[in-house]
Amino acid sequence: MAHWLYKSEPDTWSWDQQVARGEAGEHWNGVRNYLARKHLQAMKIGDQGFFYHSNEGKAIVGVVEVIKEYYPDHTDETGRFGMVDLKAIKSLKRPVTLQEIKDDPRLKDMVLVNNMRLSVQPVTDAEWAIILALGGLES
Template identity: 65%
Template structure:
């Protein structure tokens, strides 16, 4: 199974909001970048995803899970983009800041470092395990 990272501005949708959505989860919409769209299209039910607070905080704060695969985004008037549904799995006991990611040699090639503006990104297995350790999460 693949791993991913999604970004959200906490003032618009925070990890606390995601937790409040419960097991029914919520749709992840608003992506308007074709590379991010391709990443959403590649996501499979059951795959785990880092939840990153962008702009405010700039940190990975928890893990969500894909509960519904790619389907049309009802907010896209062009009908070119889609979304997936996600549910919260676990909050990090220690958020992993962008600064920590950028200064960690084990994460030097992470997409968050190489292309920090991309809103939906793949995460390698090694990066996943390392960030989970930094965040205080085991067996994620």
């Protein structure tokens, strides 16, 4: 299983909204970056990822799971981009802030630290375990 990080501005789509969608989940649309598209295309059902509040909060707040693999994004008029569907799995017991991640030397190579603008990004198994522990969850 691969691990990912999905960035969302909470005033556009928040963790609470994701949780409210329940088992039905929600599509992750609006990605218009070719590297992020490549990551979306690589995702498989069952892959898990962190839900990250960008701009406001700047913290990882929960864990989501891919429930539908890559398909065309209905909001893309060009037809070049797609999306996956995600459902909320669990909230972190406490948010893990961007500053905390930047301050942890074990996470210095994390994409979130080195390419902060990328909206969908891979997370290594080691990074996954560290952040889950920082957030009060077991891997």
